Amino acid sequence: MPQIKLEGLSRYYRTGAETIKALHNISLTIESGEFVAIVGPSGSGKSTLMNIIGCMDRSTAGEYQINGDAVDALSSDRLAQIRNSTIGFVFQSFHLLSRLTALRNTELPLIYSGTPKRERQKRASEALEKVGLKGRSHHLPTQLSGGQQQRVAIARAMVTQPKLLLADEPTGALDTHTGEEIMSLLRELNKGGVTVILITHEAEVAAYARRRLEFRDGQLITDSALSSQQ
Amino acid sequence: MKSRDLIATAATALKANPLRSILTTLGIVIGCGSVIAMAAIGAGAEARITEMIDRMGSNLIMVLPGSGISRGASMGGESKQSLTQRDVDGIREEAQYVAQISGSISSSVQIIAAGKNWRTRTSGVEKGYLAINKWVIELGREISEEEYALGRKVVVLGASVSKNIFDDQDPIGSTVRINRIPFTVIGVLEAKGQGFGGRDLDDETFVPLKTMRQRLAGKKRGRSGHIQRMHIEASSAETLTETEREVEQILRRLHEIKEGDKDDFRIRNLAQMVTTRTDTIRTMTLLLASVAAISLLVGGIGIMNIMLVTVTERTREIGLRMALGAKRSQIRWQFLTESVILSLSGGTIGVGLGFGASYFLQGIDFIEIIHQPRAIGLAVLVSMGVGIVFGFYPAHRASLMTPVEALRSD
Ligand SMILES: Nc1ncnc2c1ncn2[C@@H]1O[C@H](COP(=O)(O)OP(=O)(O)OP(=O)(O)O)[C@@H](O)[C@H]1O
Ligand SMILES: [Mg+2]
Numbered sequence A: 001m002p003q004i005k006l007e008g009l010s011r012y013y014r015t016g017a018e019t020i021k022a023l024h025n026i027s028l029t030i031e032s033g034e035f036v037a038i039v040g041p042s043g044s045g046k047s048t049l050m051n052i053i054g055c056m057d058r059s060t061a062g063e064y065q066i067n068g069d070a071v072d073a074l075s076s077d078r079l080a081q082i083r084n085s086t087i088g089f090v091f092q093s094f095h096l097l098s099r100l101t102a103l104r105n106t107e108l109p110l111i112y113s114g115t116p117k118r119e120r121q122k123r124a125s126e127a128l129e130k131v132g133l134k135g136r137s138h139h140l141p142t143q144l145s146g147g148q149q150q151r152v153a154i155a156r157a158m159v160t161q162p163k164l165l166l167a168d169e170p171t172g173a174l175d176t177h178t179g180e181e182i183m184s185l186l187r188e189l190n191k192g193g194v195t196v197i198l199i200t201h202e203a204e205v206a207a208y209a210r211r212r213l214e215f216r217d218g219q220l221i222t223d224s225a226l227s228s229q230q
Numbered sequence B: 001m002k003s004r005d006l007i008a009t010a011a012t013a014l015k016a017n018p019l020r021s022i023l024t025t026l027g028i029v030i031g032c033g034s035v036i037a038m039a040a041i042g043a044g045a046e047a048r049i050t051e052m053i054d055r056m057g058s059n060l061i062m063v064l065p066g067s068g069i070s071r072g073a074s075m076g077g078e079s080k081q082s083l084t085q086r087d088v089d090g091i092r093e094e095a096q097y098v099a100q101i102s103g104s105i106s107s108s109v110q111i112i113a114a115g116k117n118w119r120t121r122t123s124g125v126e127k128g129y130l131a132i133n134k135w136v137i138e139l140g141r142e143i144s145e146e147e148y149a150l151g152r153k154v155v156v157l158g159a160s161v162s163k164n165i166f167d168d169q170d171p172i173g174s175t176v177r178i179n180r181i182p183f184t185v186i187g188v189l190e191a192k193g194q195g196f197g198g199r200d201l202d203d204e205t206f207v208p209l210k211t212m213r214q215r216l217a218g219k220k221r222g223r224s225g226h227i228q229r230m231h232i233e234a235s236s237a238e239t240l241t242e243t244e245r246e247v248e249q250i251l252r253r254l255h256e257i258k259e260g261d262k263d264d265f266r267i268r269n270l271a272q273m274v275t276t277r278t279d280t281i282r283t284m285t286l287l288l289a290s291v292a293a294i295s296l297l298v299g300g301i302g303i304m305n306i307m308l309v310t311v312t313e314r315t316r317e318i319g320l321r322m323a324l325g326a327k328r329s330q331i332r333w334q335f336l337t338e339s340v341i342l343s344l345s346g347g348t349i350g351v352g353l354g355f356g357a358s359y360f361l362q363g364i365d366f367i368e369i370i371h372q373p374r375a376i377g378l379a380v381l382v383s384m385g386v387g388i389v390f391g392f393y394p395a396h397r398a399s400l401m402t403p404v405e406a407l408r409s410d
Helices: A045-051 A078-083 A102-112 A115-132 A147-159 A175-190 B002-013 B020-026 B026-056 B085-096 B147-150 B159-168 B209-216 B217-221 B237-254 B270-277 B279-313 B315-322 B328-361 B375-397 B403-408
Strands: A004-015 A018-030 A035-039 A060-066 A088-089 A163-166 A193-197 A212-217 A221-225 B059-065 B098-114 B116-125 B137-140 B155-156 B173-178 B181-189 B204-208 B229-234 B265-269
Touching: A004 A045, A004 A163, A004 A193, A018 A045, A018 A060, A018 B155, A045 A163, A045 A193, A045 B403, A078 A088, A078 A102, A078 B229, A078 B328, A102 A147, A115 A147, A147 A175, A175 A212, A193 B026, B002 B020, B002 B159, B002 B279, B002 B328, B020 B209, B020 B279, B020 B328, B026 B270, B026 B279, B026 B328, B026 B375, B059 B209, B059 B237, B059 B270, B085 B098, B085 B173, B085 B237, B098 B137, B098 B209, B147 B209, B155 B159, B155 B173, B159 B181, B159 B375, B181 B265, B181 B315, B204 B209, B217 B328, B229 B237, B237 B265, B265 B270, B265 B375, B279 B328, B315 B328, B315 B403
Parallel strands: A035 A193, A035 A212, A088 A163, A163 A193, B116 B204, B155 B181
Antiparallel strands: A004 A018, A004 A060, A212 A221, B059 B229, B059 B265, B098 B116, B098 B173, B098 B229, B137 B181, B155 B204, B173 B181
């Protein structure tokens, strides 16, 4: 059973009289453990697809199955639970809560899974250690560099040990060198068995992946395997 | 999600905007403060009534002249002189339930003695009056039967009068001039303290009724045989109603009032009289109650307003929390917890201020304060309720957001 399966999936936005076909008739499957890069020009529907795969948005037509479950049939509570335990998100703009320390930001998903405090802190510390921020647990986001903030976000995404990591332009706000560090982190995670799907505009970043999906005007135009060069 | 995490999350959010949080709770602070003060004043008034009745006797009945409405024109409280000595004697003879009765006439007088000058009130009374009204002799003796009968010029002083004229000296046997007529002081009464409205109950003097008529009441009033009021002690507190009915029947017969016509006198028992006197305090309590209600309403709306702002400001945070796995119900609880903490802390501050205000009000003469710890519970419950009621809508709105749209907003 594929981890992700889309069949004839479409997502339309209706703005006034116009209908924007952000995604149109997409069919694809992604197996567990893959490293997929989604590329395409701005407005081609990459983020829209990512949001649907991440169970944050619903399709207009077609079907989406995650681990064999038809997402359309699931309740909003069940979707929240899937986002909490099965999926980790990394965003271009980090999305850390500015009032909370790195540790408490990392803990957030565990609060919603009802993990006891002691256990939560232990796992959050471990996650921060894995991304190389052991000494920064008690720093606020404003006291961290962009690269460090994105690492906290990755630690937060991984703290529940999800099987799927979704990253929407994770290096978009970082310089080349820091971007490379973040990408090596993601590659490490992928090697550990986590499926990684990432959106990018940069060819060097896409090169980390082993499969490339190219979108244009809401349609999947090429789906190609890459020889992993690094 | 555990309640401890909810509270910690809410506290962090509120601490981010301390001034705003405090200002928001102002209405709740005032509302809960009023609840506390109101309870203390209400309880004080109640205690005052009970104490008053105890001090004056719960089986005291007073008969006053009718309100004197003749042809629709009110002639004022006691202008109609419908009560006479004959009525007093009649009741004394016939009534079964009456233990003691005394008529009285009072008048404002000038007392001069020992080079001092004092304006007070003197009442001409009959035997039994002092006992009916729970007056106790502290120094000297009561007016004797002979002095009552012969209308002797003797006077019993209230504690304040004695204090003001004689200071700490023993006044027994001294001569005082009441409206220039010499009287011998034979007794001083034990102090009763303050009555309602801060009136000094001990600023009184008593002489035999007959003396009053002949010497002090003035010719017209003195000779006419009219009296101002009757003081009656019912044989027991339980038969108060029967006593009142009996007195009414006798007086109606003596006054030849026809069946269906109105009484030309008024019968009051002490409980009724004291209750009328507490009207001021009742008004005050009512005022505080409305202040409390309005403040709580305004405070609640303030909380709702600030929570709506908060939810809008933190849309992205809501989206993020949802992306990380927060259920709708958990988001709702988070914001509801915030509004309840907000209103509860307002309530707590209000309780403190309410007690403070009660202490301050204690300084005012006619207000008695009894602190009511039970009101704390009420204030806490009320403020919590306000937080829940007015926080629900903003919290519900937060929970209805969809994660993508919330995350995209800035
Ligand atoms: N909420 C919305 N309402 C209306 N149209 C929308 C909405 N969200 C996205 N769209 C439209 O859908 C299309 C695809 O948007 P999407 O965000 O998926 O693009 P993208 O490929 O991620 O672009 P970028 O590389 O700039 O992030 C765009 O034309 C966009 O304008
Ligand atoms: Mg995008």
